[in-house]
Amino acid sequence: MATQAIDSAALIRTLTARLGPGSVLTEAGDIGGYLVETRGLYQGQALAVLRPRDLDEVAFAVRSCAEAGVPIVPQGGNTGLVGGGVPYGGVVLSLARLDRIREVEAVNATITVEAGCILKSVQEAADRAGYLFPLSLASEGSCCIGGNLATNAGGTAVLRYGNMRELTLGLEVVLADGRIWNGLKGLRKDNTGYDLKNLFIGSEGTLGIITAAVLKLFPKAHTRVTAFVGCPSPHHVLKVFERLRERASDQLTAFETMADFGLEIILKHRPAAPRPLSGRHPFYALIELSSSQKDADLQSLMETLLGEGLEEGLIEDAVIGSSEAQSQALWALREDLSEVQRLEGGSIKHDVAVPVSRVAEFIEVATGACEAEMPGIRVCAFGHIGDGNIHFNLSQPVSMDKSAFLARWEHFNRIVHDIVNGMNGSISAEHGIGLIKLDELPHYKDPVALDLMRSIKRTLDPQNILNPGKVVTTRADSPAAFSETAGQS
Known part of the structure; x- marks a missing residue:
């Protein structure tokens, strides 16, 4: 010593x-x-x-x-x-x-940034150059690009733009012995061997230290419309998503969902937030259409699609933001959810993914299993239904001791993750493994894949x-x- x-x-x-x-x-x-x-x-x-x-x-x-x-x-x-x-x-x-914006290359539609750049700063730099960097997270005012890369962050726009792997063209990485790998190329095609950058993206700093990246930029959205809809069940939400994906194509930028419990605790802890619909509904969807075309009539498209959903019983009620301020208020209902859930006591959190076709089934089956295991448990299911990523969080029963509830974390992991695994899903969609899922990974990851990862x-x-x-x-x-x-x- x-x-x-x-x-x-x-x-x-x-x-x-x-x-x-x-x-x-x-x-x-x-x-x-x-x-x-x-x-x-x-x-x-x-x-x-x-x-x-x-x-x-x-x-x-x-x-x-x-x-x-x-x-x-x-x-x-x-x-x-x-x-x-x-x-x-x-x-x-x-x-x-390490927080410099090194270069914005307009013709190549790329931005080269250092790992310590705040995500919001990268968004703003892209905006000043007349472009969009589409990664958007609730923590975008404080999270750094290096962490976004290390966890392969997703966020609300994955449906249209992809996660960090899809948004990244090149990396600069310091290796474990101090050598520097300079892979800062803004190439969309490079077939010269293994794609090394994807080893480091999502590796949570265990293989190398990312110091800079070349990221893709996209045309700015000049037209945008946001809607909030109430549905009878997650199955109806999924059908609404299918309809919009088919008819709106790549103008469908985001499609988020939350259960009624989630909206009610937001309204409880954010008194200034207006109730978006006149009544309560079992499930909700937050939908955004956007286009780089200034003359795109997204308002009419949204009204038509939601009107069809109302006629067919897929939707019980809906509201479309009539201004940018109203649209932001609708988005705040989704973005505030993680924060307000903490105010309801202990929370056992699951960041999981299943095939999009099975999202509604997963929510229904997992909710039933958890409620049967612990009467009074309050399921807070929300997330990115368009890419199959659901944050399946469990709030403690109102009268239960918090520490006693959190002591059941591993038990509920097994219930939820077994259901996810049975649907050919993943126990970590966008948050990573870190420590909290370190012991879970061997239960569900293919043994050959684990062996390759260790090698x-x-x-x-x-x-x-x-x-x-x-x-x-x-x-x-x-x-x-x-x-x-x-x-x-």
Whole structure:
């Protein structure tokens, strides 16, 4: 232990000499915010937090830690939901200061940005150039592009534009030994071997540290219309989606859904939010049509399609935003849901995906199974029905003790994830594996796929210093002792 302490002290001196005192934080008061994830489920510890300013400083820091055998946990905005950015020993490498927009190439319709850029800043830079960067998340004002890439973020526009894998053309990555892979090419066709960028996108910082990316841009939407509809069941919501997908084609930008419980808790905790429809309905859909054509008559198209749905009984009631302010108010009902659910006590969360054709069936079957297992449990199902990604969250019964409810997390995981697996789905759609699903993955991932993933990890990170103990490594493999503590959900 004494030798390790001397080695750690020497590493801190080396890093401080190169990066500067303000870039190497060691005091408890300075690093506390880097050690806990958004929901407070995990509390970690770290030797230091490193705040490099550019690519060369990142490479130096990684190379120095590799030589010392010290683990590195990359971190951006620290808005993750699965504990993937929580350190257990070693150092946190914050990419927040790598925040430059390096280039906007209008003819190529690309933007090259550094990993520490806030998503909202990238959206605004694209907008100033006359383009759209379509990734949109509730946390877009604080999450970073590096984290979006590391988790293969999806958001509300995946239906039309795809997730981060589809939005990315090239990457710049610092490897586990400090070498730099420069894959910053804005090419839409490149058949010169393996597609290396897709190894790093979605790897949660376990294979390399993404420092910059070339991202796709799209024509701005000049016409947009938003509607909120009430339906008798999730099956009716799915039929409405099928109708709009067929008739609106790629003008259908987003199609979100939520159960009645979700809307009611939003209205309960956001008193200023108006009830969008006159009555209550079992399920709702939030629909957006958009077009880059200035003369596109999306209002008439939306009215026609919703009118048909009302006549056929697919829709019970509907409202179309008559102004940009009203459309934003309708979107706020969806975007506020995750936040207000916390105010209802303990929440056991599932971020899952099933084939779009089975979304309604999944919601119905999983809801019935959970309610049968625990009378009084309140199912909060919502999400991106257009791409099969449902956030199937469970709020505690009103009279139940919160800690007793959260102690059933693993039990409800098995119920929900078994149903997902039986429908050929995924236990993680857009949040990642991190720590929270580390023990779940072996239950559901193909054993050959897991073996290949572990082989790739050993090849790219033979010392297991990049975000150890996450995604494919087991807790026993981690070089640090895991000491999770449950907290606010």
